[in-house]
Amino acid sequence: MNIVCAGINHRTAPVEIRERFAVGSHELEETLGGLRSIDGLAGAVVLSTCNRVEFYTASVCPIRVMDGLRGFLERRSGGADTPLYTHDSPESVRHLFRVASGLDSMVLGETEILGQIKQAYAQAADLGATNRHLNKLFQHAFRVAKQVRSETRITRGATSVGSVAVDLAGKIFGDLSGRKIMILGAGETSERTARSLVSRGVRTVIVANRTFDRAARLASEIGGLAVHFENWQRVFDDVDILICSTAAPHPIVTRDKLIPLLRARGGRPLFIIDLAVPRDVEGTVNDLEDVYLYDIDSLEEIVRQSLDVRRSEVVRCERLINDHVRSFLGWMGSHAQFAP
Amino acid sequence: MNGYLLPAATFVFLVVFGRALYGLGAGSLRPGRLTLISMTLGFGLLTADLWIRGQALRGCPLNSLFDVLIFLSWSVVLIYLLIGPAYRLSLLGSFTSGLVLIVLLAAQLLPIRRAPAEPVSRDAWVEFHAALSLVAYGAFALAGLAGFMYLLQDRQLKQRKAGKLFYNLPPVTDLAVANARLVWLGFGLLTISFAAGIISGMPVNTVKFWTSLVIWFVYAGVLALRQFRSLAPRRVAVLSMAVFAAALLALPAIQYLSSPR
Numbered sequence: 001m002n003i004v005c006a007g008i009n010h011r012t013a014p015v016e017i018r019e020r021f022a023v024g025s026h027e028l029e030e031t032l033g034g035l036r037s038i039d040g041l042a043g044a045v046v047l048s049t050c051n052r053v054e055f056y057t058a059s060v061c062p063i064r065v066m067d068g069l070r071g072f073l074e075r076r077s078g079g080a081d082t083p084l085y086t087h088d089s090p091e092s093v094r095h096l097f098r099v100a101s102g103l104d105s106m107v108l109g110e111t112e113i114l115g116q117i118k119q120a121y122a123q124a125a126d127l128g129a130t131n132r133h134l135n136k137l138f139q140h141a142f143r144v145a146k147q148v149r150s151e152t153r154i155t156r157g158a159t160s161v162g163s164v165a166v167d168l169a170g171k172i173f174g175d176l177s178g179r180k181i182m183i184l185g186a187g188e189t190s191e192r193t194a195r196s197l198v199s200r201g202v203r204t205v206i207v208a209n210r211t212f213d214r215a216a217r218l219a220s221e222i223g224g225l226a227v228h229f230e231n232w233q234r235v236f237d238d239v240d241i242l243i244c245s246t247a248a249p250h251p252i253v254t255r256d257k258l259i260p261l262l263r264a265r266g267g268r269p270l271f272i273i274d275l276a277v278p279r280d281v282e283g284t285v286n287d288l289e290d291v292y293l294y295d296i297d298s299l300e301e302i303v304r305q306s307l308d309v310r311r312s313e314v315v316r317c318e319r320l321i322n323d324h325v326r327s328f329l330g331w332m333g334s335h336a337q338f339a340p
Numbered sequence: 341m342n343g344y345l346l347p348a349a350t351f352v353f354l355v356v357f358g359r360a361l362y363g364l365g366a367g368s369l370r371p372g373r374l375t376l377i378s379m380t381l382g383f384g385l386l387t388a389d390l391w392i393r394g395q396a397l398r399g400c401p402l403n404s405l406f407d408v409l410i411f412l413s414w415s416v417v418l419i420y421l422l423i424g425p426a427y428r429l430s431l432l433g434s435f436t437s438g439l440v441l442i443v444l445l446a447a448q449l450l451p452i453r454r455a456p457a458e459p460v461s462r463d464a465w466v467e468f469h470a471a472l473s474l475v476a477y478g479a480f481a482l483a484g485l486a487g488f489m490y491l492l493q494d495r496q497l498k499q500r501k502a503g504k505l506f507y508n509l510p511p512v513t514d515l516a517v518a519n520a521r522l523v524w525l526g527f528g529l530l531t532i533s534f535a536a537g538i539i540s541g542m543p544v545n546t547v548k549f550w551t552s553l554v555i556w557f558v559y560a561g562v563l564a565l566r567q568f569r570s571l572a573p574r575r576v577a578v579l580s581m582a583v584f585a586a587a588l589l590a591l592p593a594i595q596y597l598s599s600p601r
Contacts, residue, residue, distance in 0.1 A: 156507060157502055157507070170511060171493065171497065171506065171509075171511050171512070172497065172511060172512055172513060173513050174510070174511035174513050174514045266569035267569055267572045267573050269512060269513060286498060289572045289574055289575075290572055290573065290574070292497045292498065294500060298500040301500065301501075302500070302501075302502050305501070305502050306502065
């Protein structure tokens with residue numbers, strides 16, 4: 001028995017092509033039925049996400065199945081030239097283990113793909129499209145992904161400015177529920193960052209913008225409160241996180257303005273995220289006790305550090321995956337018979 | 341059997357601390373249940389050693405500087421086991437094992453020895469006072485460790501670098517809270533121990549008494565300033581580390597000056 005994989009992903013095909021192959025849940029049963037009509041194919045799982053469409057099949061005659069898969073996909077794309085990759089065992093097994101571990105993802109080490117694989121497998125199993133070898137393969141893939149995540153740093157750190165802000169807020173405040181954010185300057189990035197923090201339990205959002213209407217609009221969208229820009233210092237007392245992204249040509253938040261505001265806070269930490277260029281916050285503010293200032297460069301530097309750490313872990317991940325590929329092939333060798 | 345208990349306990353704490361350092365270097369630091377189990381094992385070995393020593397002395401095993409250091413190590417682990425899992429402060433166990441390891445090694449490697457195991461007759465209140473004082477110092481030790489962890493995390497946040505410890509250390513807010521609560525705990529225990537000392541009628545005009553009183557006042561000052569919000573968490577962290585370190589370093593001198601000659 002062999003495992004055969006065929007598909008396209010974000011590296012081999014642009015979104016215009018990938019979307020033609022995408023398999024929605026409403027057509028999954030029909031697609032799996034079509035695949036199972038391929039001669040020599042004993043079971044199939046369809047993985048369709050925004051970055052990849054892949055078919056994992058079990059077969060005793062891989063060449064015939066690969067040809068069948070190509071034909072099936074060509075019919076699906078209306079005869080267009082398809083940048084399709086195909087893998088036979090052991091490469092197909094390694095490929096699934098790499099995909100499940102996030103090593104083949106657009107953002108290295110992302111974890112969403114594992115949930116998508118679990119869902120794809122569960123749907124195929126529910127429709128009776130899997131066989132013993134595919135069951136074993138996917139269960140093994142879930143174990144590999146779990147081990148890779150827990151024993152390496154492949155998921156370490158945040159990989160976007162918004163998620164870095166959430167990580168940092170977590171490392172300053174711990175639990176974010178009940179915390180209060182102030183947005184100075186209702187820009188797109190500050191809005192996204194605020195939304196990330198709100199999704200993690202931040203309680204209150206205050207929006208101050210030079211154009212009050214814009215502040216009011218954003219405040220109503222994210223369930224916050226709008227204030228006139230010139231009044232931001234008056235409502236600052238309970239703020240835990242300050243997000244700045246105004247278009248001002250000079251710093252809005254200066255050390256001199258902040259010192260009296262900090263006195264009333266009783267040593268509570270203040271996390272300032274300065275997304276503006278030119279910067280809205282004086283750099284020396286970071287020297288004040290209990291104040292943590294991050295500008296756009298320092299946030300992007302942390303993203304780079306996270307990605308560097310993740311890249312440096314790839315070799316360890318591949319080593320773990322190779323061990324599991326050998327182990328799975330060993331099992332395949334001892335259970336080679338064709339079984340439903 | 342008795343002679344193996346301390347080396348065995350030292351070895352356990354060495355393994356816990358060594359594992360933490362190795363994990364940190366290799367980027368696979370995973371503090372968790374294994375640390376807690378190992379710390380409990382080390383605590384069991386220290387308890388057994390102190391129990392045997394206590395049986396020989398027919399009293400609280402606090403007859404020499406050596407005894408005091410072992411009892412202090414035991415107190416630090418006791419407080420960790422009582423509050424560590426409750427506070428869920430990641431890495432506190434690893435840091436605690438490092439401190440206990442240093443104290444145990446100091447006791448065993450410095451030219452100090454256990455006094456001969458001759459039964460001593462002491463008032464129960466004096467015994468209670470002495471033992472509780474050291475448990476209070478165990479709480480102060482953990483406060484110092486929480487303060488140290490706070491300063492490390494604060495530094496990483498200020499420097500805007502996600503270093504190796506960044507993801508493993510707890511949030512600064514949690515560390516500041518744990519730091520202050522542990523100082524409160526130590527202060528409360530030390531106050532009760534003072535009360536026990538007064539009830540026992542023991543002589544007050546001693547080096548130990550005045551040193552302890554100074555330490556009590558310093559911690560009282562730290563807590564008062566913290567309570568009235570005029571002392572930032574960073575300063576509480578620095579002070580809790582400095583006061584405990586000073587007390588620990590002064591211990592041999594106090595013990596020497598207090599011992600009968």
